[in-house]
Structures are given as structure tokens and as C-alpha cells.
Amino acid sequence: MKLITAFIQPEKLNAVKQSLFDAEIFKLSVTNALGCGQQKGYHESYRGADIEVNLLKKVRIEIAVNDEFVQPTIDAIIKGARSGKIGDGKIFVTELTECIRIRTGEKGKEAIG
Amino acid sequence: MKLITAFIQPEKLNAVKQSLFDAEIFKLSVTNALGCGQQKGYHESYRGADIEVNLLKKVRIEIAVNDEFVQPTIDAIIKGARSGKIGDGKIFVTELTECIRIRTGEKGKEAIG
Amino acid sequence: MKLITAFIQPEKLNAVKQSLFDAEIFKLSVTNALGCGQQKGYHESYRGADIEVNLLKKVRIEIAVNDEFVQPTIDAIIKGARSGKIGDGKIFVTELTECIRIRTGEKGKEAIG
Amino acid sequence: MMKWKAWLPAILLALPLMGFVPTALGQEEAADDAAAAVEEAVEEAAPVSVEMFTVNNTWMMVSTFLVFIMHLGFASVESGLTRAKNTVNILFKNTAIVAIGLLTYALCGFNLMYPGDFNGWFGFAGFGINPGADYSPIAYAGGNYSYWTDFLFQGMFAATAATIVSGAVAERIKLHSFLIFSALYVAVAYPIAGSWQWGGGWLSAKGFHDFAGSTLVHSVGGWAALAGVLVLGPRLGKYVNGSVRAIPGHNMPLVTIGVFLLWLGWFGFNGGSVLSADAEGTSYVLVTTSLAAAAGILASMLTSWIVQKKPDLSMALNGCLAGLVGITAGADVVSISASIIIGLIAGIIVVFSVIAFDKIKIDDPVGAISVHLVCGVWGTLATGIWGTDCNFMVQLTGVIAYGIFCFIIAFALFFLLKITLGIRVPEEEELRGLDIGEHGMEAYSGFQIFSNQ
Amino acid sequence: MMKWKAWLPAILLALPLMGFVPTALGQEEAADDAAAAVEEAVEEAAPVSVEMFTVNNTWMMVSTFLVFIMHLGFASVESGLTRAKNTVNILFKNTAIVAIGLLTYALCGFNLMYPGDFNGWFGFAGFGINPGADYSPIAYAGGNYSYWTDFLFQGMFAATAATIVSGAVAERIKLHSFLIFSALYVAVAYPIAGSWQWGGGWLSAKGFHDFAGSTLVHSVGGWAALAGVLVLGPRLGKYVNGSVRAIPGHNMPLVTIGVFLLWLGWFGFNGGSVLSADAEGTSYVLVTTSLAAAAGILASMLTSWIVQKKPDLSMALNGCLAGLVGITAGADVVSISASIIIGLIAGIIVVFSVIAFDKIKIDDPVGAISVHLVCGVWGTLATGIWGTDCNFMVQLTGVIAYGIFCFIIAFALFFLLKITLGIRVPEEEELRGLDIGEHGMEAYSGFQIFSNQ
């Protein structure tokens, strides 16, 4: 099993959700994040003074999947999130040792979906 | 060492904290999350129009533990979070390579607790 | 590749960002978190009643790095975040199996930076 | 357990009507008396004592303050009912409108609306404000108010029309195009339309009755709102695959503050429209106004409870405004029972209207068209039904005349702006929010907000 | 470094008292004069000029507006002092109450409270509002106000009693049960109780003095709040294993807005209770009212600083309300120094009262019982101590009579609702918040909020 964590542009969340659904990946968790990457931040002005906004708003998605779903999930995220502009984000994949469904106590492959 | 990540119902946080404390697990980190799982979301109505709330509020808990604490932690989370209804959440376990206490620089098993 | 996750005091975020930049680590993601650790929480009073604040505000940082950057990153976080007082936080390191840049589809070592 | 609940609303709805019917007759008389008192107060031109002049003017100044605070009410309601990412933009528009409204009203609006003797359709008494060389404060309006109070009271009304538009076109209109539209609409269209009735023009000659502006202010704003929404189109994500999706407002306390301030302001809007402090006239108007507002709340609250299954706060608050808009045309000439009935019906109408506009994909984030246009029309017609000495067909004529004039002008303005400067922000800006896009600022800096809705 | 801090509060507390004592005697006289002026204003029935009638009525209308805005004040305070997840529910209740209050007051309340000649305990002048056939505005109340102003001013008061309850039972009461309770309490209990004194009933005959309603309004609401809390029980998580846990309010700016609006409203609540614009009477009352409010802030701020070690904003704000409630009974008959002392003591009382109610597990999220009941009683008794021509035992009689009547009725109503419709939301709904449970809506859509507290 793998845990896929992706940072995407907030305005792309709906599109990513849609493409995940199309790929029959129905489970995910979302958190708010601030990100700092290649997109170096932009400058704003408030009351004449400069704001260096280099922590940009991002959305963080976590999806735990069985190994055969890793590639489809990555493809779906890319499909929904890519605009080709800097700031599109990153996908990170880590090994998932165990997964438990709290309601039933099921473990592993059965629990994940 | 393992990193245990759990998504639970927000209203269960206090109960989970309590059962973790009873199991002598005193350290944890909490973030707000939105989740989408078997609990398919519900429909609300705002000004006559439908809101499909399919990202439900969840609380995300992270606990880093030594290997012998993995099972007690999982049990404690389940004890506090289970209501038997869809939406109770999931527990994910990943391998933790290293752990460092910032204050002292201690590493590994000593640092985790 | 490794994924480094650190919980630090909110007021130290700027200092940590600075020391990471000094160490030429430019990419990171930040989320808000509440933490419960050795720093046992403090008591406040609201309208004469006691508030046991044992979930303290923390900031959670995630940095994905190539293996040779692990130690510099850890050092930089410690440099920025350490005050020597309880509550300074923890750093967790996990194995990162894959990393993909959404914009270009690049993978692995190239994608991370 | 559920069954009685189905009855409850109906019972509650019936309740306030009971007990009023038996006394309705007596009140008809009271309304007549009050109407007479208002009439007298307005027409009386006999010399009055300086004391009377002073108290009249004091009342009109207080009313001016109350109408002023309605702008804060609008700003609060509109920003509260939209998303956090567009809040700065809405607040900015509402602040700018007050300034533009007052300044253009001083520049030309006042003298367009009250041109003195004129052909009944269009007149202009010149730029700037100036009471003239032979100005005598006490004689200016028969001792009811000074020239300056006259200007300021009317000037505070002027900006309202543009503010109504602001809410309907929120979250997607370009700032500069909106400001240009507002300036022109408030400086020219509103006062010309106003002169037909309040300036002593052709409609007033016909016997049209619009006490404080259900039509002259609210529907004038409402028609422009409708035109704006039609030219602009709905917000992204509102109508997806043929289904209507709710885009919830971000700050309900702010909406509530706004609605209470608007009710408060309405005491001056209607109370001040008596145009003197006449004790019987003003206080009667305040009672009809308040009861209509209360009835509007009750009706919309119960209607939404029945229709949407759960009682919707935003609907209850819209119902309050609906009742207020509804009573505005006839507050001085309808009976107590009629005022309650007007409010109740307005409260019911507004709920169905909001839902209906969504059905036909007219996306009005705050319900401005339903509240100000639909209930403005309702109130004007209701005055034709229940108002002493009012005529339904004349009322209808007025409604139609204003509709044609305002809709055409507003549509033309918006259309011209669309093909010249553009009126809609780029899609990306709309998704990220106009606060960042137009102002480079956030309304709630530091707060964690999901802006992807 | 810490030691001087321990003194500071005491010194500051002493400060305002200095300098007043020497002049107290002179002020006693001033108070007497003012009281006489108020008395005169109220009783004077001689024909007045139309100018006087108009200014009197204008003042009463302004006071009506101010009392109206208190409802927004209550809505703000109550929602700010509770959790974000229950905000829509509280705003809804407060909006509904205003509507229900006004409509039922028009339906029956006004004529229950002011039945004309009656047995002193219960009278009813019929359904609906109607000044009658031989109504002459200027003669109606000796030229002090018109019939309509009378109704509206009193009507705005009426809903207050229910609003007070709203805060105390917040975050756990079922919406429909609360609305039914409020409708009945405001329509029947409040006006009957009111008739005993303001309607010219038995207590007024005894010489009871309650100028603007420390007892008639605030304690009437407070007793019902107490009854409601007793029947409902505390919120989940408030008293755990014998210890009291704080449940902090979610929006302090909202609370502050609310308290300032309430103070503003009190100018009309007390100032309007002079029942004419009499210059000396009204302005004296405004001064005692303001000084008591200021003293209440100072005292509660310092008390909380000493007792809780840190100065608690919510306590300072409650102290302001405490001072205002405290002065309401005697604003017209106490001296300037007495008004400050009444405010100071009210500010001290409220802090200890809030803490004490928590100790005995009476869970009142906003401190309504402490502010309105406890300080309402305090103010009524204080009037017996310092008020010109007031009698302590009569004041006590009044306090007790209202206590018995209101507590029994409110308790019975809540109890009946509990065993029929139920008054408490299910545990799961309470944990998730009533906004989702009762209204299917969030107050702050998009904001990230920890709702698990």
C-alpha cells in the first residue's frame, strides 16, 4: 500500500476531485497548506508597504491506495491539477505499512478502499 | 519507529485524547482536515439550492511511536473513535526512519517520547 | 529521498525559513497544527473558569529532500527553531518512494528541488 | 414526532392574522387619519414657528443619519452573503459608492431630480448645490426642513440604487467597470427617474403613490441589478450540468448586523419620507414599517422551514428586507392589518423568488433582485390594492414605466462597458477571488480559509 | 514588579469615588430636582403646544430606534460569547424573537400590559391595536407621544425579555421549543407582569419604583433564563469530573460591538422612559446611566484583574451591562454619586456571580442570569436605598412578586415543553453544533474552525 500526498493549487481542488472520481478513487483527505517552491512568491502592497508573499496558499491531498492504484491516482491528480504554470505542485509517494478501518477494525487491503 | 496517522470525526477528538492518555501515550499532533470516504457526504440546502457536502470535516492525528507502542496506540484510537457508524475514519501506519528532538538534539527512541 | 516533517513553535517559522534559505533549501510546505508533547499545556482562565490548554499551537513543516540534503535540512531546522525550552518540537524523517512534479511530470531526484 | 412540525408553521403563520381582522375597520380609519396627517404635513405651507421648523429639521437630520447607516447595512449584508475571497472588493465598492453617490448628487443629481417647474419628464436646475440668493431657511419648505437637510436626505437615498446592484453582480464584475456604471446610473438615471414622481413630474400628476420608494429607489436598483446579472452571467460553479449549486455566504453575523442596520435605517427612510416631524404621520409610518418587517421575517422563516425543510437564516433575513421594501410604497396609506399582510406576502414571495431566479439561472448572490425588484413591485401594487386613495392601474403604470426606463438604460450601460472595457474578471481571478486580483489584499489576513469553493 | 500591580486596581477603584463625596449633597438636590422634573414630565397632562408634542414625540421615536438596536446588541453579544458552531442558531433565534415579539405585542401584549382601568392584577383591552374612534394624537398622552409611538416604544421593550433567555439557554435548546416558549412568555407573561407596575396595577399603587425596568424587563427575562437553564441542564463538557471547564466564546469583536450597541440602546431604554423630551429629566437620566455603565466597566475590569489575575475582556463587557441593568430602576431618582456606586457594585457583583453560578453548575454561556437577574435585583433594591422617595421594603416586595410569578410560569412552560416536544437537542447534534443540526448551514463557510471544543 502507498500513501500519496500531493500539494496543488487551491483552485484546482474541484478538478482533481473530479478526475479522481472518474478514475474511481473515492477516498481522500484534504488539508490547507502554505507552500514555498519554484513559484517564488509575489509581491503585494498594503498601505504602501510591500508584502512579500512567499508562502502561497496550497491544498494538501492525502490518498492511501493499494499498489495497483498508485499510477492511476498519480495520473488523475496530474490530469486535474496541471496548468503548465509554475506552482502546479508536487506529488509525494511513501510506503504505507498498515491501514485500519476504525469502524470495523478491518486491516490492510480491505480497509483502504 | 512508526508514524501513525488517523482521520477521525471531530467530535471524537476529546475521547481519543482521553483513551490515548489512559494508554500512556502523551504526545500527538492534530490538524484540521476535510475527508471524503465511504460516508458519501450529505446534502444541505442554502437559499433553496443544494449543497453537496462531500468533503466532511475530520480531524487528523499524528503520533510517532516506538514499535512496541504501535498496537496500544491503534487500540486506543479505535476505543476513542469508534461509534460503529460510517465516517469513523481510518488509521494509517508508516515507517519512521528517524526522529529528532529539536530542544536537545536527541535522536531515535529517546527522542520520540 | 526523504520526507522531513517538523513540528515547531509558530513564532519560530520565520527563523526556520531563514535558516533553510541560508542552507539553500528553498522548498517547503507548511500547515497549522495543534500539538501535545512534553510541554504539558498551561492553564488559562476565562470568565473565572479554568481552560486547560493542552493542545498548543504548532506549525508543521514538510520538506522533501534528496538523501544528501537530509542532514543540512535537519541542522537548519534545529538552528532556526531551538530556544532550549520545552515545546521546541520534533523532527520526523520518513522514506520517500517517489516524487513527481505535476507541471512537467518529472520524477525522482529532478522533481524534488 | 415530525407530524406536528408540519402544522406548526401554518399555525404560527395564521396567528398574527387573528385578532387583527376584527379591528381592521377601526384601523382603516386610523390609516386614513394618519394618511391625512402625512398629507397635511407634506403639503402644509403656512408659516410655522421657528420651534416647529427646528424640530422638523431635527427629525429630518436624524432620518438622514439613519438612511446613511443603511450603506453600512448593505455593505455588511453583501459581503456576508458572498465568499471570503471577495470581501474586500465588496466593501470597497460600497464605500466608493457612497462617496460617488453624494458627490455626483451634489454635482448634478439633486438638480436633475428636483428641477423645479419642468416638463414632467426631464429638467435640470444647473450644476452644484446652492440655495439661491433669496434663500430663507424657514420658508424654503414651509418650515419642514432647510435646503441643506433636503439635499443631504435625498443625497443619502441616491447612492442606495447603485448599492443594490453591487450585491447582485458581486464576485465577478470588474471593479472599474462597476464604478463607472454606478457613477452614471446614480448621477443621471436615478434622478431623472425620480423627478417623474418626487420631482413633481408626470407620474405624480397621474396620482401615482410611492411613499418612500418601493419603486423609485428599490426597483430602480433592482432593474439595474437584473440587467447587470443578465449581461454578466452567473458565477463559475453556480450552475453545473444543469443543477444549481449553493455557494454559501461566509459570515452570517455580518449579514445579521447588516439586516438590523437596514431595518434601523428604514426608520429614517420611511419615517423621514413624511418630510416633517409631524407626530401622528411619522409614528404611524414607523408602526406599519416595523410590523411589515416583522411579518416578513415570520413569513419567510416559516416558508423556508416548510420548503427547504430547515429554517434558513439567510432567508429569514431576506424576508425582513422583503417586508421593508414591500411596505415602503404605502407605509403612510395602508392600515395596520394591511401592513402586516403586505409584509407576510413579501416574506413568502422572496423565498420563492430566490429559488425561481436560481431555476432560470439568474445568479444573484445576495437575493437583491428578489428583495428589491420583486418586492418593490409587490409593494407598489399592494399600495394600489390597500392604500387609501390609491389606484391599482396607476400604480401598475408607474411600475412599468420605471421598469422600461431603468432596465433599458442599465442594460445599455452594462452592454457598452462589456464591449469596451469588459465587465467580467478573468476566470483565474474569479477562482482566486477578486480581493487578490483587484486589490492585492485579503479581508481576513492570517485566517485559514478554504478558498476553493 | 508584581507587587505594585496588586495595589493598582485598588487605587484605581478608589479614584472615581474621591471627589464625588464632597459634592454628593449638592447632587442629592440635583437628583431631587431631576426626579421632580421627570415626575412632572410624566404626570403633566395639561394641554401642550403642538411644537412641544412634536418634539416630545420625536424624542420618543428616537428612543424607540435605540431600543430596537438593542436587539442587534443582544444577538451580537450572545453569538460572540458562544461557539462558532452555534452561531447561526443564535442569530436566528434573535431575529425571530424580534418579529414574534412585535407581532404578539400588537396582537395582545400591548392591551394586556396597558389595559386601562383594571383590578391591578390582570386586565385586557382586546386584540389588535387601535387608538379608538375619538383618538386625538396630542391629547392621547398629554402631548408626550402619539398612540403609535407608545405602542412601538413599548413593543420594542417586549421582545427583550425573551432575548435575555436566549443567551442563557444557548448551544443546547431545540429551536422550535425555544420559539414556542418565547412567543408565549412575551405575549402573555411579560405584559401581565408589566401591567402590575407600568400598567398602573397593584405594585404601582404600593409606590414601587422601577424607572425603566431593572425588574420589569431584566429580571423578568432573568428569572426565565434561570428556569430554562435549570430545566435544560448544562452544556456537554462544561462540568467534567466535578471541575468547571471554560468554553470560550468565538468572536470577541462581535461581543464588543454588541455591548456598545446595548449601551447605545440604553440611552433610549432609560432616556425614553422619561416618556417625554423634558430636557432636565432626560439628560439627567442619560448621565446617571452613562456613569453607572462606566463604573460597571471599571469595577468588573479591576475585580477580574484581581480575582482571575488577568483582566478579562468578557467580564469588563459584562460589567458594562451590569452597571446599565443596575441603574435602570433608579436612573431618575438617585444622585450622581449614587449612580456611580450602583454601577461599581454591579460591576463587582457580576464577576462573582458568574463564578458562583458556575460553581453550582448553573451553566449560562453568556452570563445572562448574572447580568439581568442578579443586577436587576440589585438595581431595584439600590433604588430603595438611594432613591428619592423610594422605600426599600416596597422595592423588595416588587422583586419577590416578580420572582415568584416569572419563575413559576417560565419553569412550568419549559417543563411542559420538555415532556411534550423535548427541549434539548440530541447529544450528537450538540457536539456537531446546532447550525448544522437545526439549520443545515454554517456561520463561517470556508473558515477552518476546530469545532471539537
Place this chain on the structure above:
Amino acid sequence: MMKWKAWLPAILLALPLMGFVPTALGQEEAADDAAAAVEEAVEEAAPVSVEMFTVNNTWMMVSTFLVFIMHLGFASVESGLTRAKNTVNILFKNTAIVAIGLLTYALCGFNLMYPGDFNGWFGFAGFGINPGADYSPIAYAGGNYSYWTDFLFQGMFAATAATIVSGAVAERIKLHSFLIFSALYVAVAYPIAGSWQWGGGWLSAKGFHDFAGSTLVHSVGGWAALAGVLVLGPRLGKYVNGSVRAIPGHNMPLVTIGVFLLWLGWFGFNGGSVLSADAEGTSYVLVTTSLAAAAGILASMLTSWIVQKKPDLSMALNGCLAGLVGITAGADVVSISASIIIGLIAGIIVVFSVIAFDKIKIDDPVGAISVHLVCGVWGTLATGIWGTDCNFMVQLTGVIAYGIFCFIIAFALFFLLKITLGIRVPEEEELRGLDIGEHGMEAYSGFQIFSNQ
């Protein structure tokens, strides 16, 4: 596409000026008349009818309410323009100041400011408030207001000076030191300075004209704000490595609410300063006040649009206040066109002033020094330029005299506090926020807020 935008602001800026120029002459006369009316109203000491007395007093009471609500305006603006982590602290300060201001004004301020006959520099009529044994309400001020209204109206002004300081020193000052400063400044410095002009002192003898307090109130507060900021130093993180970093305010709707309430309050601040309800005088003042505010909004909005490229809401709102402060000195003696010009220039000044103070590292989170001091000075001097019967050099003398007196006293007080109790919170507390540090409370409990900015 971008080019026309560069023109737009300039065109808009020019617009309101057109059309006024031709009528300016006529208005000059109007201003003269109005000034005369105000003059008359103020000086007239002939016996007036009780009706006139009552309406005058009613107007003054209404003005008092409006000035009162300015305190809520200040609290809202200041907390909205700072960070969420310091909100409770700011609200607490503003609440405490009102209480302290009123109580100390009763204790000594009123009698320091209006000592009766005195040497023109310093006089004191004794502790406490007391109209005296032979007090006749109607004769007290020629029938313009009662003793009590006089006290309360002036008392509401008093606290304003300290409130202005509050915003400038926000987010870093120790609570107790600030409260001690405020108490002393409001109790002693403000009334003594005030006595020079309004108390009939040496400046008033010289012919200085400061109608409602551009100098007496706003610059008095502004000088103290400047002194406070100089002694305190800037907030951590504001000036880093020689560059200025923005620290955005956390709640723009709150700022907007505050500014609209301040404008509302200014109707009483200026309107009430006519010191009677004189119809021509008061209403003329309201018009100049409103047009200056509107012009201030327009000018600052366009200036910020040009200078900062994007239209800045906080600047537009500051511009509104700038216009209001600017017109305060001469609202009664300048023409309509002059009032617009004063407002426009104030709106331009404020933008550059805010930026300039940042350049020289004077960190004023809310722009209080720019709004109240800079525009206060501007308004006072502008009165010397355009005011009927005003003299520029005398105005300048007044500005300088107040500057020297207030700055020295405030600086000395802050400096003494710094070396005794300390005036700045520890660095760690500043980073975490004063809400936790000073009050152990959060303003927005449950909300997720990034407090690390």
C-alpha cells in the same frame, strides 16, 4: 488596455470639482449665512421658549449618542487593522478608555476644561459635577442645552483623544502602562488644552477657530500618538534590513464597520458642535462634513490606485476619516466647494503621509498619526485659508501651541512610564500576541489562524 486606466483616476478626480466652481461664489455667501447662523446659535443668550429649549436639548442628546458610538468605531477600526492575536487587547483598551474617560471627566476634566472665568491658561472649578444651587436648566446655556447634556456631550469627546493614541501604539504596549497614560492624559492634559479655546481661554481670545476639534481633539490625540510611537519603537518585523514590511490587518469588514460608524458619529461630533439645534447651522455643517468625507474617500482611493497600482481599501477608509478630520475645524465657516477641496486634499495627504511615516520608521499600525495629527493640522490651517473671518496666522499659532504642549506632556508621560513600569511587552509576548500574554484569552477561539506573521 492599461493606458486608459492611468487616465481614469485623474478624470474621476477632476469630475467632482467641475460644476462647483461656478457656484462657489453663491456658496461663499451661503457659508457666510450658515456661519452667521451658527454664530448666532452659539451666542444667543436671550430667553427662549421651553419648546426651543427642549428641541435644542434633544438635538444635543442625539449628538451625544453619535459621539458615543464613535468609540465603537475606533475599537472596530483599530482591531480590524491589526493582527488577530492582539484583538482582545485592543478591544479591552477601547472599552476601558470610555469608562476611564467618562469617570475622570466627571471627577475633574469637565471643570478643568470649562472653569468659568479664568486666566486663560489654567483654571479649575472643583471636583465632581454639580450644576450649583441656583441652577435653572433653561437659563444654563441660553436654552441650548441642560447642564447634564453639556457634561455628557463634552465627556464623550474627552475619551476620544486617548482612543486615537490606542491605535498607534497597538500590538506592543503594556496594558497597564497604557491605561495609566490614558487616564492622566484624558483627565488633565486634554481638558487643560481644551480650556484655552473652548473654555474661553487665551486662544479663543486671539480669534482662533476650531469648530469641532481638528486641533483640540484630533491633533491632541495625534501628538500623543506620535510621542508614544517614538518612545515605544516599531513592532518586531516591521522594518527588516532597511526595508518596510507590511503587517496586514486581520479583519476588513470590522474596519469598514468602524469607519462607517465614525462617519455616523461625526454627524454628532460636528453637528452637535453647533451647540443648538439651529436648523440652518446644523444642517449646513452636516453637508460640509459629508461632502468632505466623500471627497476624502474618492481622493485617497484614486491616489492609492495610482501610487500603489491597486486600489487599497484600508486607504480609502483612512481617506474617509482624513476628510472628516480635515473638515472638523471649519465645517461651519467654509463654503461647499471649499469643504470638498479640503476633503480631497486630506484624502491625498493621508496616503502619502502613511507611506512617509513608514519611510522614516514611525510604525503606526492604523494610520492614526496621519489621519488625526496630519489631517487635523491640515484642517485647522485650511480653515485659515477658506474660513469666513478666519486668520491663517492665528490658526498656525494654535496648531503650534497645541503641538508643543501636547507633545511634551505625552512624551514625558510615556518616558516616565518607560523607565518605571516599562511600556513595551517582552519580545516573546509580542510574537505570541498580547491577547494570550496580557489577557490569557483569544479573540477568535476555535478559528485556525496563522499567528506567525
